[in-house]
Amino acid sequence: MNKRRSLIFSIVRGLAAILIALAVATLLIYICAEGDTAADKGAQTLSALHQLLVGPAFRSNGALSTKNLCDILAAMIPITFTGLATCVMFSANQFNLGAEGGIMLGAFTSALCAIYLPLPGGILPLVSVLAGAAIVAAMMLIPAVLKTRLGVSEMVCSLMLNYVVMYIIKYLLNSHLADKSKGQIQTYEFQSQSLIPQMVNNGSKLSWGFAIALAFVVLTALFMYRTRWGYAIRMIGINKDFAMYSGIKVGGVIVLSQVLGGMLAGMGGGLEMLGRYNTYSWSALPGYGWTGITVAILAGNNPIFVPLAAFFMAYLDKGCSLMSTYSNVPSQLIDIIQAVIFLFFAAEQFLSHYRQKLVVKSTQEEMKLKEAAASAAEGSAK
Amino acid sequence: MLLKMIFTSDFFFSVLRITAPILLATLAAVIGEKAGVSNIGLEGIMMISALFGSLTAYWSGSWAVGVLVALLFGILVSLMMGFFAFNLKTDIILTGIAVNMIGSGGTLFLVKVITNSTEGKALASTTSLITKSLQIPSWNIPLIKNIPVVGDILSGHCILTYIAFLLVFLTWVLLYRTPLGLNIRSVGENPNAAASVGVSVLKIKYIAIAIGGALSGLGGAFMSMYYAMGWSQDMVAGRGFIALAAQAMGAGEPLGAMLSALVFGFAQALGIKVSATGVDSNLVSPIPYLVTILGLVVFALVVRRRIRRQHSSAALQETASDK
């Protein structure tokens, strides 16, 4: 099947998965809808759907809301980074699920630097974010090395680390580092020179972190497709034996893939923290890691498509929170939508009949071309 | 002083109580792995069962109905997982992750809908719904309860606790004394051999994942109807994942699973005791998770040494010459 058909097939499959998810969502919205008659509920459902699909970008009068759009772009930042991290790790067939704990640890580390390091502006945010990235990268050595040396499942290991990270941060947050004067659990404020400046001045929280996120999308794509290490990661993911036989150091590259994933997740945490907040208050795992997995799957593990997938998820997420504010639909709907999209998108046999049809069609066309060429050659030979 | 705290019958009682839900999930993992199915979604299944079990108990006024429903939901969700993983060929790990998402977000969604609270209101939970009367009952074993020390440790547990430990034996019987168990183990070890004698590999995998779902369902019921009074967000707290590690540490066998689950139960009980002395609970909570990682490492080292010592027997699949 040629490239164009392949692409069309992927898009059709993606749309089908999304439609099914939306259908499920609609059903659930209907169930939540207020109203006594079916008609009432129907109307409620439609208005909720409107909020979900149209609301995030458009104001009630139909005009495009730049503030809302900026909010969405800002929301993209953390999941772009966890998406990139997951792309890198999944490309090597490593099911490291530690981006969740990673982004939290990165955010926390950066926050601490932002509060306590006596550095000037410009340098402080840079150092803080890098510190976050470095610590998480180092943490990922644990599941990575345990996997390559002892064959311990990187998945279970990383899942456990998520919880360990969460509790240790909670502890530090509650005890030593809390600003006791405030009502809720949070640290002291970040020094003002540590904050990442805002990109747009319209009330949204869109910091320059967004530009950095896009930069890293490009960097990661370059890394995966234009360097020998990214190449090695991808080959190992396709066929580990082939990589070994070709002379690639499989163990080292596997460790590299997880460490890089950690670095990206940590960086995402730092940028999110210093771009949007002025104090650290996350006392639970933020959920960005799981969304990052959905993003990676939608992007087909290709970094270039991550921003698109991240925008899509952020858009839906905003839609769900709008629905929860105005339509009585709990915002957790986004989790259900994600899971459904996920399940169908990653299902290889989903629409396999359709793919078969396309393959057959392609083969038939190719044969026709061959015949035509053969008879043309015959004709000219006579 | 710590030692004095540990060697009380009270402490061991709590070890057993804490171990029970982990044990149920671990047995689910054991059966699944025996059939060659890695069920990452146990966490999500427990959450879903915990919610539906406690809700049904509330609505029906009977804990038994609640437990039954929890069990049924466990089976239902795992069958759905099987459909995606075996028929639609979604990677089983991704299927599990999706189930976990539904288990954490979807349950909260449902609770908010039911309790009519969305954003802005307090954290939704059904804590108030499960009263003492709806809790799964405990059983004070007649003669045993009077034995000093031992009686205090063994008697008075929730009946699901006893069932959980009984299930260790029953799982062993299932796997090693029934035809179904034979089929499960064959499908897991050499699906070709099973298929060559007419065993339906697909059917067996579905059965195995469904049994696992049922066990996790019971684990979920335990959590929301005894361990805690009602469902709350994130209440399963990774037990489904710990179960995976416990299965690995237990060499994939029911007895090993029980011992590994007890190790975690012990670690967690210890943590709670320590935090009662004033140490911040957040410092103590990571202990079971760290113990898991440690356990996996130890297990891996032991296995490595064993393989080095004996010549591999996995060569059953290979012969010395090809055609």
Next chain:
Amino acid sequence: MAEEYVVEMKGITKVYPNGIAANQEVDLSVRKGEIHALMGENGAGKSTLMKMLFGLEQPTSGEIWVNGEKVNLTSPTVAISKGIGMVHQHFMLVPSLTVAENMVLGMVPKKSGMFIDSKKAVEITKEYADKFNLHVDPDAKVMDIPVGMKQKVEILKALVRGAKILILDEPTAVLTTQETTELFKELVNLKKQGYTIIFISHKLNEIMQITDRMTILRGGRSMGVYNTQDENPEKISRLMVGRDVVLKVEKDKAQPTDVVLRVRDLEYVNEWGKKMLDHVSLDLRKGEILGIAGVEGNGQKELVDMLFHLNTPNSGTVEVNGENILGITQRKIREKGVSLVPEDRMLYGIADGGTIEENLISDRCGAKHLNHGPLFDMKAIHEESDRLIKDYTVLCKSRAQQVKMLSGGNIQKVVVAREFSNDPKLIIADQPTRGIDVGATEFIRKKLVELSRSGIAVLLVSADLNEVMELSDSLIVMYGGRIAAYFEDTSDLNDEMMGEYMLGLKQQPAEQIGRVCHE
């Protein structure tokens, strides 16, 4: 007379979708109560034929008759219902289950409706074991029993499911001599009880021992049916091993110089206790193609695996230009100038999810000329890929095409393009033209000659007689893990001699074999 034949396969042809004909118009007739050998070299079509008899494959054309009834064997279950049982080369046993449990899998006796009646299972096992004199330990776990007993269990499994016709696929490949003798006693016993046995093998001396008649396949066709006792090994050997068409390869005479590869006293016993490499020593020189001939399973695979660290020997040394290559990483082996065209191209040779270009550069992704600092020099990579595609005439749409879309021959050309082009000093080519079209085959062979004449040492392992006899300058024959013969000049060889050494009928004296070591 149709009645005396319990199995008749008439005019069986099997053509695979890729165009390869595994069997062509083959006839096979087996009498009731006889031990019938199905013989031939690798690739002759023996196992394909039997797969069709056991319902694992369907013939493209032809008929199968069992017990006088025309049958359509669509699956093993159908074959079993007709009384046909097969003992596969790769045992269909579950390692952690006991012998008795494996026996009754799928037809487990129950007690109280729910539990396994293990006593009954053991009884059944013992009953059949005694009846057929196949002694097995019913309570032992399959992973703990020796290979010989595993095979007995497989046979019993077939018998307990009602097989009257047993197909044994290369049964002695995994057995020691002792176990082989035992197996033969058991087979004779079965025959006495009226069972029919079809015995696939290429081991001539064994066939002569216990079979009544033999059907010889060569190149997918039948060379006829013969009574064992009327024939002699040499004649059989000529029928089995021989070329219908001799393909001459144009090449200048080799002028070998220094020794590049030096193998001394390689010993290897596999996990089942079978000695696969027995004092193997050889030298390979610059500018020569040394062929390794032999029926598969005589140690060639193990030898190649040692050379590329896919396995390690129990003892012995291997050096390339004076440096050891045993037990080191593949990267280091490649750095010493060794390239391998692997036997299984889909497993090791390519990454099937990658593009042609990605597959061409896998062994040199870190090379200076392909990188600009941390980044790939895409222009250089594209140029190199295009050049290789052109030089090796890989038929494809572009370098960005998925490699799995190519035909087998073109995939192998990609492998070969990569392995030949990284300036190797030693090329190991393991079945380099197996399963590919004529055009690609010719190209690869020409290339091997060209490279060898330019000074590269080539080790050619091939089960294709034409290839190994015509392409090699000198060759060794491996049999039973040993070198059975060394011929410095292949132009003196004839098929008969080859057959005799390949089938173990003859062995050169040690000093003649020793000439393969030039240092």
